[in-house]
Amino acid sequence: MTALTKLKLVSAQADQKTPIAIRRFKLTGKVDLQIALAKAQTGGGEFVASRKKTIIDRETGLKKQVDAAMTVRPWWWTNQTGTVVLGLRYGSKPIEIAKGKNAIEVGNIDNLVDTLLAVREAxxxxxxxxxxxxASGAVRAGFKKK
Incomplete structure (x- = not known):
C-alpha cells in the first residue's frame, strides 16, 4: 500500500481574486486600522501600528523580517459646529460616498467605532x-507616464 492511497485526492483550483475583491480587501484593512485607532483614542489608550519589513542583516548578509512602526492618520475630524465627521480614503484619494458627498457625519466621538464598523460592512x-x-482609477492615473 502506498502513502497516496491513504489520502483523499480531489480536483481543486484556488479561487481567482477579482480586482474589486482585492480593492475591498485593501480598503477593509485600512478601515480595520481606523477602528483600532478610534478604539484606542476613545478608550484613552495608545495605538501603535506595525508592519512587516524585510531588511538585509549587515553581519550575515541574509534577509530577515522585522516589525516596523507605521503611522496611521485618523480619517475623522471635528468641524466648526463640534460634530465629528468621517471621510473615507482609498490610497491618497478621498472616496465620494454619494454624489457630491465625501464624508459621514458621525455626531459624537463615541459613535465613531460603530460608524466605522457599518462602513466596513458596506x-x-x-x-x-x-x-x-x-477612487482606484484616480490613484492609478497618478502613476501614468506623461
Missing amino acids: ILTGELDAQIEA
Whole structure:
C-alpha cells in the first residue's frame, strides 16, 4: 500500500481574486486600522501600528523580517459646529460616498467605532464598489507616464 492511497485526492483550483475583491480587501484593512485607532483614542489608550519589513542583516548578509512602526492618520475630524465627521480614503484619494458627498457625519466621538464598523460592512457587501473603482482609477492615473 502506498502513502497516496491513504489520502483523499480531489480536483481543486484556488479561487481567482477579482480586482474589486482585492480593492475591498485593501480598503477593509485600512478601515480595520481606523477602528483600532478610534478604539484606542476613545478608550484613552495608545495605538501603535506595525508592519512587516524585510531588511538585509549587515553581519550575515541574509534577509530577515522585522516589525516596523507605521503611522496611521485618523480619517475623522471635528468641524466648526463640534460634530465629528468621517471621510473615507482609498490610497491618497478621498472616496465620494454619494454624489457630491465625501464624508459621514458621525455626531459624537463615541459613535465613531460603530460608524466605522457599518462602513466596513458596506464595503464587504459591495455597496461601495463603484466608489472604490472610481477612487482606484484616480490613484492609478497618478502613476501614468506623461
